[in-house]
Amino acid sequence: xxxxxxxxxxxxxxxxxxxxxxxxxxxxxxxxxxxxxxxxxxxxxxxxxxxxxxxxxxxxxxxxxxxxxxxxxxxxxxxxxxxxxxxxxxxxxxxxxxxxxxxxxxxxxxxxxxxxxxxxxxxxxxxxxxxxxxxxxxxxxxxxxxxxxxxxxxxxxxxxxxxxxxxxxxxxxxxxxxxxxxxxxxxxxxxxxxxxxxxxxxxxxxxxxxxxxxxxxxxxxxxxxxxxxxxxxxxxxxxxxxxxxxxxxxxxxxxxxxxxxxxxxxxxxxxxxxxxxxxxxxxxxxxxxxxxxxxxxxxx
Numbered sequence: 001x002x003x004x005x006x007x008x009x010x011x012x013x014x015x016x017x018x019x020x021x022x023x024x025x026x027x028x029x030x031x032x033x034x035x036x037x038x039x040x041x042x043x044x045x046x047x048x049x050x051x052x053x054x055x056x057x058x059x060x061x062x063x064x065x066x067x068x069x070x071x072x073x074x075x076x077x078x079x080x081x082x083x084x085x086x087x088x089x090x091x092x093x094x095x096x097x098x099x100x101x102x103x104x105x106x107x108x109x110x111x112x113x114x115x116x117x118x119x120x121x122x123x124x125x126x127x128x129x130x131x132x133x134x135x136x137x138x139x140x141x142x143x144x145x146x147x148x149x150x151x152x153x154x155x156x157x158x159x160x161x162x163x164x165x166x167x168x169x170x171x172x173x174x175x176x177x178x179x180x181x182x183x184x185x186x187x188x189x190x191x192x193x194x195x196x197x198x199x200x201x202x203x204x205x206x207x208x209x210x211x212x213x214x215x216x217x218x219x220x221x222x223x224x225x226x227x228x229x230x231x232x233x234x235x236x237x238x239x240x241x242x243x244x245x246x247x248x249x250x251x252x253x254x255x256x257x258x259x260x261x262x263x264x265x266x267x268x269x270x271x272x273x274x275x276x277x278x279x280x281x282x283x284x285x286x287x288x289x290x291x292x293x294x295x296x297x298x299x300x
Contacts, residue, residue, distance in 0.1 A: 003098050023151050023232075024071050024186040027193060027278055031147045032071035034282025035289065037201035038209060040231070042294035048141065049132070056133035070140035071147060091141070094146050094225070095157035098233035099247035102223040105179060107157075113224050114149045118142060118234040118288070126292035142292075143285050150281035152273070154183045155225055156232020157250030160258070168240065183262060184270075192274035204283060212283040224284065231273045236293040239266045
């Protein structure tokens with residue numbers, strides 16, 4: 001097989017073989033923009049200072065010059081600098097079964113999962129004794145992983161790597177090109193976020209921000225994760241037309257990759273969830289960054 005053909009086929013193989021990348025670049029950058037609009041002045045100033053340490057990360061193909069860049073940098077370095085950042089691969093998701101009661105501690109060996117890494121990265125960001133480039137990396141991880149945790153199929157799983165092993169038709173896009181996880185990452189997310197009423201930072205009112213961030217600090221990560229998981233359990237999987245009802249999918253069916261069809265009714269039920277999750281993610285990123293960089297400071 002030629003190297004050119006291998007390069008052409010590799011992205012398709014990764015869609016099935018790898019667990020979850022993330023929300024699309026559009027959705028991640030939107031969470032960053034929402035968060036930036038809510039940062040306290042002191043937090044903004046510290047972020048700008050940390051961004052000046054970008055060169056020390058030595059990732060010139062993955063820019064890190066803004067909070068929007070930070071929201072996608074962890075995915076970029078996983079692809080462009082895979083050997084250096086392989087350690088972070090399991091930090092983007094947590095395959096918690098939707099076939100049993102929610103368990104925040106499931107599928108998180110040694111803290112290598114998204115819900116464990118969010119408070120860890122927040123603590124590194126807050127530690128002013130650390131070098132600026134280490135805190136900048138933690139800032140990007142914090143922004144990105146908080147976004148990832150709000151993508152329902154980064155939390156919910158039916159024995160299929162969060163939908164990565166589910167062939168799914170989406171409009172004219174063929175089954176062999178799409179999977180359920182990818183649809184939630186990209187096509188469905190971008191449609192939900194751009195069709196009127198589009199989600200923009202000014203649409204997130206102070207009352208909405210307070211509601212999105214009202215959970216007690218000790219339990220908020222578990223609550224946020226459970227809410228995303230619940231969407232996967234009640235919408236992402238059961239509303240997929242033609243998808244097997246068995247839970248989990250029997251291993252024999254997984255080998256042949258189960259199929260389902262995204263219908264207009266599926267889209268109408270999923271769209272409000274996507275919009276809510278992105279709005280919540282942006283506001284919660286701001287909360288976590290403000291706590292790390294401007295404790296006691298007021299958000300904008």
